[in-house]
Amino acid sequence: MVVIPVLLLLGSLFLCGGVEAQTETQTIGEMLKQAALQWKGPVTCDKWDCNCTFKRQRGCCCAANEMHEVEEDTFITVKYLWHEISRLNDRVNAVTDAIKVAFTARMNTNVATTISGSAQPCFGPFNTNVPMPFSNVTLNNGNGYNAALGAFTAPCSGVYVLSFTVYSSVEKGGRLYHKVQLMMNGKLVVSVWENNREDGEDSATQVVTLKMQRGDQVYLELMSGRKLCTSPQNNIFTGYMLYPGTYE
Secondary structure, three states, X not given: XXXXXXXXXXXXXXXXXXXXXXXXXXXXXXXXXXXXXXXXOOOOOOOOOOHHHHHOOXXXXXXXXXXXXXXXXXXXXXXXXXXXXXXXXXXXHHHHHHOOOEEEEEOOHHHOEEOOOOOOEEEOOOOOOEEOOOOEEEEEEOOOXXXXXXXXXXXXXXXXXXXXXXXXXXXXXXXXXXXXXEEEOOEEEEEEEEEEOOOOEEEEEEEEEEEEOOXXXXXXXXXXXXXXXXXXXXXXXXXXXXXXXXXX
């Protein structure tokens, strides 16, 4: 073995001292370096001797192989997770793109007519409850809203947010007298109303969150004997899907 005799020679030079010893030491240091580079066998070391790990020198440190294995395992894990996240993102986009549901509709001005004894056009009164016609549609993603019926039919099951604004205005001394209710499958959900002579103008908004199965239908109806006057276009019906799901 070349390394051990060289080390003995280096020790004797240190004992002699002087400039010549320093020169010889530099030469021997170079010899040690070359001998180390040519060494082919395993190198005995402790795991704390890790300077070589960061320099990635071949066979230098016992901890090097373990750290390289951890690095490789980490890389493979991160690569797998990134692949799975990309797949999940594609699936989410595919689902949400297929169920984008939202609508907004207003009443048209031509639904109001002038009734006897009033100078203002009104929708109503009628002698029975009447579905309100919101035929001016400005948004209908998912095609769930039917302008001819004034009704929204859920294209898929999920949780929906529905809202409506009711507006009416009467002449001075007139009577605000209306009640509008949100119906789902023919059953009352919520309503707004006004009945007074002190205020000639009124608006109210109601918001509700509903679980709806595919095919469930919601619409607004004006109660019998009530009326909405002056600006029917200010009456708005809107809704959107909050998130999909199946509910009993």
